[in-house]
Amino acid sequence: MESIKGALERIVGPEWVSDDPVILLAYGRDITSLSTAIGGGFIPQRMPEFVVLPENTEQVSKIIRLANNHKIPIVPGTTAANVSSTSIPTQGGIRIDFKRMNKVLEIDEVDMRAKIQPCVTYAMLQSEAHKRGLQTFITAAPFTGTPVGNSIFCGIGRNQNQIGMAFQQIICVEMVLADGTVVRTGPNSDFLAKGAYFWHGPGPDLTYFPMYVHGGFGVVTEMDWKLHRFPEERQTMHIFFQNLGEVVGAHNELARSELPKGLAIAPAPYYGQRYADNWEAIERCVRAWPKYVLALNLEGTKRQVAYEKTVVEKVIKKYNGRLLDKLPSEAQERYLFTEDGATRGDYCAGTTCAWAVGATRQTGYFAIVGISEIQEITELYVEWSQKVDPEYTKGRGRWWLPIYIYTFNWGHCAYVELMNFSKPNPTKLQDFQEHVVRGGAAARACLNRGAYSLPLMVRDDGRIGSRMGVYYEKLREIKEIVDPNNILNPGMMLP
Amino acid sequence: MFRLEKVLEAFEKLPAEDVEWLKKTIYCMKCGFCRFVWAENTPSAEYAYQCPAGEHWKFEPYYASGKMEICRELLLGNLDYTDKVMEILYTCTTCGNCKENCNRAVKASPMDVIQEMRRRAFAAGKVFPSHRRLIEGLKNYGNPWFQPKAAREKWVKEMKEKGIKNANKEKVKVLYYVGCTAGVDPTMRRVAVATSKVLLAAGVDFGILGSEEVCCGSIYRRIGDEGTFRELAEKNIKRFNELGVDTIVTACAGCARTIMTEYPELADTYGEIKPRVVHVVQFVNELIKDKKLEIKKENNIHVTYHDPCHIGRHVGIYEPPREVINAIPGVKLTEMARNRDFSFCCGAGGGFRTQYLDVALETAIKRVKEAEETGADYMISTCPFCYQNLSLGIQESKSRLQFRDLTEVLAEVV
Numbered sequence: 001m002e003s004i005k006g007a008l009e010r011i012v013g014p015e016w017v018s019d020d021p022v023i024l025l026a027y028g029r030d031i032t033s034l035s036t037a038i039g040g041g042f043i044p045q046r047m048p049e050f051v052v053l054p055e056n057t058e059q060v061s062k063i064i065r066l067a068n069n070h071k072i073p074i075v076p077g078t079t080a081a082n083v084s085s086t087s088i089p090t091q092g093g094i095r096i097d098f099k100r101m102n103k104v105l106e107i108d109e110v111d112m113r114a115k116i117q118p119c120v121t122y123a124m125l126q127s128e129a130h131k132r133g134l135q136t137f138i139t140a141a142p143f144t145g146t147p148v149g150n151s152i153f154c155g156i157g158r159n160q161n162q163i164g165m166a167f168q169q170i171i172c173v174e175m176v177l178a179d180g181t182v183v184r185t186g187p188n189s190d191f192l193a194k195g196a197y198f199w200h201g202p203g204p205d206l207t208y209f210p211m212y213v214h215g216g217f218g219v220v221t222e223m224d225w226k227l228h229r230f231p232e233e234r235q236t237m238h239i240f241f242q243n244l245g246e247v248v249g250a251h252n253e254l255a256r257s258e259l260p261k262g263l264a265i266a267p268a269p270y271y272g273q274r275y276a277d278n279w280e281a282i283e284r285c286v287r288a289w290p291k292y293v294l295a296l297n298l299e300g301t302k303r304q305v306a307y308e309k310t311v312v313e314k315v316i317k318k319y320n321g322r323l324l325d326k327l328p329s330e331a332q333e334r335y336l337f338t339e340d341g342a343t344r345g346d347y348c349a350g351t352t353c354a355w356a357v358g359a360t361r362q363t364g365y366f367a368i369v370g371i372s373e374i375q376e377i378t379e380l381y382v383e384w385s386q387k388v389d390p391e392y393t394k395g396r397g398r399w400w401l402p403i404y405i406y407t408f409n410w411g412h413c414a415y416v417e418l419m420n421f422s423k424p425n426p427t428k429l430q431d432f433q434e435h436v437v438r439g440g441a442a443a444r445a446c447l448n449r450g451a452y453s454l455p456l457m458v459r460d461d462g463r464i465g466s467r468m469g470v471y472y473e474k475l476r477e478i479k480e481i482v483d484p485n486n487i488l489n490p491g492m493m494l495p
Numbered sequence: 496m497f498r499l500e501k502v503l504e505a506f507e508k509l510p511a512e513d514v515e516w517l518k519k520t521i522y523c524m525k526c527g528f529c530r531f532v533w534a535e536n537t538p539s540a541e542y543a544y545q546c547p548a549g550e551h552w553k554f555e556p557y558y559a560s561g562k563m564e565i566c567r568e569l570l571l572g573n574l575d576y577t578d579k580v581m582e583i584l585y586t587c588t589t590c591g592n593c594k595e596n597c598n599r600a601v602k603a604s605p606m607d608v609i610q611e612m613r614r615r616a617f618a619a620g621k622v623f624p625s626h627r628r629l630i631e632g633l634k635n636y637g638n639p640w641f642q643p644k645a646a647r648e649k650w651v652k653e654m655k656e657k658g659i660k661n662a663n664k665e666k667v668k669v670l671y672y673v674g675c676t677a678g679v680d681p682t683m684r685r686v687a688v689a690t691s692k693v694l695l696a697a698g699v700d701f702g703i704l705g706s707e708e709v710c711c712g713s714i715y716r717r718i719g720d721e722g723t724f725r726e727l728a729e730k731n732i733k734r735f736n737e738l739g740v741d742t743i744v745t746a747c748a749g750c751a752r753t754i755m756t757e758y759p760e761l762a763d764t765y766g767e768i769k770p771r772v773v774h775v776v777q778f779v780n781e782l783i784k785d786k787k788l789e790i791k792k793e794n795n796i797h798v799t800y801h802d803p804c805h806i807g808r809h810v811g812i813y814e815p816p817r818e819v820i821n822a823i824p825g826v827k828l829t830e831m832a833r834n835r836d837f838s839f840c841c842g843a844g845g846g847f848r849t850q851y852l853d854v855a856l857e858t859a860i861k862r863v864k865e866a867e868e869t870g871a872d873y874m875i876s877t878c879p880f881c882y883q884n885l886s887l888g889i890q891e892s893k894s895r896l897q898f899r900d901l902t903e904v905l906a907e908v909v
Contacts, residue, residue: 016553022579023554025568026561030525053553080555081527099553104540123531124540131539143534144527 004070008052008094011062016053016100027051027077027095030085046088048075048095055100057174057182057221064219064487065180067094071485076215078119081144086153086214090491096219104128105222112227113171118148118220125225134227137169140406148223152211156415158262158297159228160408161255165415167211169226172201175210175218178483183218185209215489217482231299235309238324239316240290247292248375250319255371255411257315259308260296263407265374267292294321369414374405377416513570516611520567522603529559529593529605538832542865545833546593547840547858548586548847556583559593559605566612576621584612585623588858589717589845591808595836610717617719625849626718633723639714642679644706650684651691651705658695662702662738669694669701669778670740670770672754674747675710676879683879689902690746690775696909697779697788701744709734713753713805718846725765728758732765743768746775746902748805748878749844755810774806776877776901780815783822792908793825799871800828800901801862801885802838803878816877816901823908829869831862839865841876843884859888867894877901 008017018024028047049072054060067074073093080087089095102119109132114125123143125136139150139157147155147166155166163169172186183189189201201207210218241247251265298308316323369377404417479486506514530546537543544550548557555561565583568574576584587609594606616622622630629639637644651659660667671694677686694701712727731754735743745751751774758768782788800820806812813835820828833839842848842858863885866874874885874896886898 018554020579022565022574022577022583023556025574026555026564029564051554079527079530080525080558080560097554102540120540121531121543123534123537124543126534127537127539127543142526142528143537144531 004066004072004094005050007066008050008063011066012052012054012059016055018051019049021047023051024048024095027080027097028088030080030088046090047092048089049092050094051097052094053097053100057176060096060219060221061176061180061182063094063096064176064178067487068178068180068485071487073490074215074219074487075489076118076219078146078149079121079144081121081142081146086489086492090489093487093490101221107132107134107227109134112229114225114227116147116223116225118223119146120148121146122150129227130230132227133230135230136225136227137163137166139166147225148220151223152214152220156406156408156417159299160406160415161263162258162261162410163226163228165408167208168409170207170211171224171226172207173210173220173224174222175220177218178485178488182221186224188224213489214492216479216492217488219488231301231305233302233305234297234299235305236295236297237309237312239294239296239321240324241292241294241319241321242290243320244292244375244378246319246321247294248378250315250321251294251374251405251407252371252411253315253318254294254296254312255407257311258410259298259311261299262295262297263411264295265292265405266295267404290322293324369416371407371411371414374414374416378405509570516608517567517570519603519605519608520563520570522601523560523563523597523605524601525560526601527558527560528596528600531596532833532837533596533599536837542832542839545590545596545837545839547588547590547842548854550861551854551857552586557586559587559597559609562587562609563603563605566608569612569615576616576619581616581621581623584609584616585718585846585850586854587845588804588840588842588847588855590804590840592804592837592840595808610719613717613719614721615719617721622718622720623850626720626846629714629718629846629849630720630723633710633715638675638679638710640675640679646679647673647708648705650678650687651703653684654688654691656691656695659691660700660702662704662740663707665702666739667700667702668741669699670735670738670743671701671703672711672743672745672747672750673703673708674745674750674879676749676883677747678708680879680883683882686746686879686882686900686902689900689906690744692906693775693779693788693902693909694744696906697782699782704734711747711750711753713749713757714846716753716757717844718849725761728753728761729765732758732761732768736766736769738770740770742778743770743772744775744778745772746877746879746900748774748803749880751812752805752809774810774812774815774877776806776816776819777812779902779905780819780822783819788909790823790905790908794823794904794908795825796873796904797827797829797871798873798875798899798904799831799866799869800834801831801841801866801874801876801881802835803876803881804838804840804844805878805880807838808836816875819901819905820875823904826904827871829871831865831869833865841881841884841888843880848880848884855884856887856891859884860892863888863892863894863896866896872897873904874898875901875904 005017005019024047028045052063054063064074073089073091074096075087075089075093076096076098077087078098087095098118101117102124103117104114104120104125105117106115107128112134114129116125121144122136122139125147129136136147137157138159139145139155141150141155147169151166151170157166172184172188174182174184174188176182183206185201185205185207210220239250241250247265251263254260255263296312298305298312300308313323406415408415506517509517530549531543532538532545546558551557556565562583565574565580569580574580587606589606589610591606594604597603597605632639632641636642662670671690673687677683709730710727711731712724715727716724743754745754751772754768755772779788783790798820800816802813817828820826839862840858841862842855848855863874872895874889876882876885877900879900882898882900889896889898
């Protein structure tokens with residue numbers, strides 16, 4: 001009988017398959033396994049048994065069919081700029097490395113969309129979009145992330161108040177199911193309509209089938225992705241507030257105005273950390289900066305942006321905000337640099353700086369909340385942090401990053417990233433997670449086995465599952481139907 | 496299997512120096528900056544990538560962040576210098592893109608970690624036969640090219656120009672440090688000849704060390720032979736200071752990087768280099784600006800400039816060569832998609848070409864294709880090693896491009 005390796009080699013060619021332990025070693029870890037500071041990380045390193053680099057969808061289909069026949073797990077991954085452990089195998093198996101599928105296949109300037117392969121990065125797509133007077137959704141993740149991977153995971157970004165999150169940029173996908181079947185969704189589901197621009201296929205749309213399950217329902221091999229017009233004018237504004245009620249008040253009013261393209265609240269020290277590259281600089285930022293920063297960006301014609309700015313300024317005044325025209329000097333250079341890169345890299349670099357300099361993400365929690373709940377959730381988190389983590393109140397080092405809020409969908413909801421940088425204590429974190437959910441956050445993150453969530457969100461004892469009731473059970477049933485052998489990234493979505 | 500607890504244990508046991516290297520491997524957060532052109536500088540989807548080795552092999556360990564995994568396991572003692580590990584450590588041109596981009600955010604300096612692990616591999620007696628030959632070349636001939644010492648003077652005799660002094664015997668203001676490649680490789684002597692012509696045209700009082708010139712040691716450091724590198728550095732630093740020259744000029748990017756940035760790291764042991772050290776493009780640029788070097792002719796050619804990694808990312812010399820090119824009437828310069836600090840490596844550096852000639856050539860061909868897209872007729876650079884590899888790339892890809900060292904272009908118009 002032909003070995004699995006031999007069969008894989010027959011599909012993709014021998015040079016694109018490896019079971020060498022030294023090669024596999026580099027596929028077993030991301031930031032969650034051991035993060036930037038010494039005390040970090042809680043996802044152990046786990047290696048696949050094979051790594052394979054397919055060149056096209058047909059090869060992916062054959063690989064998955066082979067895996068299904070032999071009940072071998074499949075773990076897909078793109079550029080490895082992964083911060084969420086979703087490409088770290090839980091049970092060995094075959095890691096599909098998509099690096100050879102890295103083409104922007106088509107850009108339709110009229111319909112403003114791109115057809116991309118899994119390993120096209122945001123920077124790659126943006127560089128092509130720019131040439132055509134267009135731009136893509138800008139992720140807050142590193143620019144080396146991919147629209148395919150980022151949208152399947154979560155994907156938040158700078159313009160999401162008006163254009164939505166990463167997954168809302170998807171028009172349709174091509175995916176390979178567990179039995180190797182290739183399914184095309186949306187307009188591409190009908191070969192006669194191929195290339196048309198409509199939102200869904202016949203009946204319930206399957207486009208979002210692979211979303212948030214990290215390859216658990218199907219492996220995406222192509223994606224049609226929205227592009228947007230590159231604005232004539234773009235301005236980013238940073239406004240400082242000393243009071244939580246005021247920053248939330250200003251935020252909510254601006255969210256309801258539906259003017260800013262992007263809108264976010266962060267504790268100012270966190271924001272400062274994005275632009276500081278060493279501890280001393282961070283400390284200076286913390287001392288110099290007020291408590292909260294409201295960041296927003298305006299885009300459009302020059303006239304439009306000028307008008308919107310006057311509206312924003314009125315709101316700032318009403319809520320005692322201070323428009324930042326000059327950052328503390330130590331942050332200035334970095335700020336300008338990031339601002340300059342805003343059209344392509346955006347604050348992805350800033351994010352990465354923050355992660356790198358600001359020690360590690362010990363753990364964290366993503367939640368989607370209503371706009372009206374932002375203040376409540378923030379207070380809840382601060383209260384909890386102070387309760388379980390005395391270091392938090394010291395305002396030093398790794399305990400500086402308690403919360404980050406992005407607003408999206410025209411101010412209808414907010415993505416809240418709660419981060420705890422103290423030593424992880426699973427019991428306390430579990431309590432906190434439930435505390436926050438009771439406080440009003442949606443349970444979306446419960447499906448997310450991402451970096452910060454696994455010990456919190458999906459537990460083998462089914463604690464979370466039982467809380468989610470029927471929804472969770474239906475997902476499990478769907479998984480059993482579409483992937484009866486549980487080969488597609490097993491353990492990633494459902495325990 | 497790696498676990499956090501093991502790292503923490505290791506921190507207790509490891510020497511302080513090892514802890515510092517280990518920390519760097521841990522700082523690597525898999526952001527992937529190391530393998531790409533920086534976000535806002537990405538010229539296109541095609542030219543978004545930067546790592547020559549990664550782009551050939553494509554498996555994770557061939558990129559810097561993957562190599563950091565291997566390096567960490569080596570430091571923890573979980574891996575030995577097996578053939579595969581050696582392959583991974585040495586499939587790197589040390590072009591410095593990973594370090595440059597990493598240091599914009601994470602500051603894990605992957606190239607330095609790779610370099611350190613090469614040093615340890617070498618110390619453990621693991622050396623590729625091809626690299627051992629480089630060492631044999633030095634022992635037997637005083638250069639890695641297996642050419643007799645006397646070959647270092649051959650180009651002077653062929654040149655038949657008067658005015659090039661013997662710095663060993665005569666007091667000169669400027670030492671032209673030729674370097675092994677331009678000095679002894681028969682195909683690269685043209686760089687030494689052109690450089691001398693330009694210096695002579697400017698009336699520079701300069702000399703060379705000829706057969707007494709000692710290799711800068713760059714290649715030995717790249718392949719991990721730190722002992723040989725230091726030995727050569729010590730000799731050179733001592734000699735440079737004895738000469739009493741004001742300035743040391745070199746037309747070799749590798750020598751420039753080594754003498755300008757790596758010898759000073761050894762100052763505590765071997766002392767500082769007293770003379771100013773510059774690459775010839777910097778020196779010539781100054782001469783032109785000071786009106787000491789007159790450009791006498793037009794040259795109606797269309798060129799593109801390839802930034803050598805050694806004086807580009809490693810030293811930061813980006814504008815002087817462009818200023819020199821633009822100072823020549825008639826020359827039209829068109830930049831490649833990836834230029835300056837995002838220039839794509841030619842594939843020759845770090846002992847890579849010696850061990851992986853086919854991949855080095857493949858990399859050169861990629862760069863030649865990028866150069867062709869500018870519409871230029873000439874590809875210009877300032878490094879004999881890039882010259883060798885890119886010329887081969889032009890030849891193998893049957894490109895219409897012609898390769899020239901910038902000094903050659905200059906020598907025709909001064």
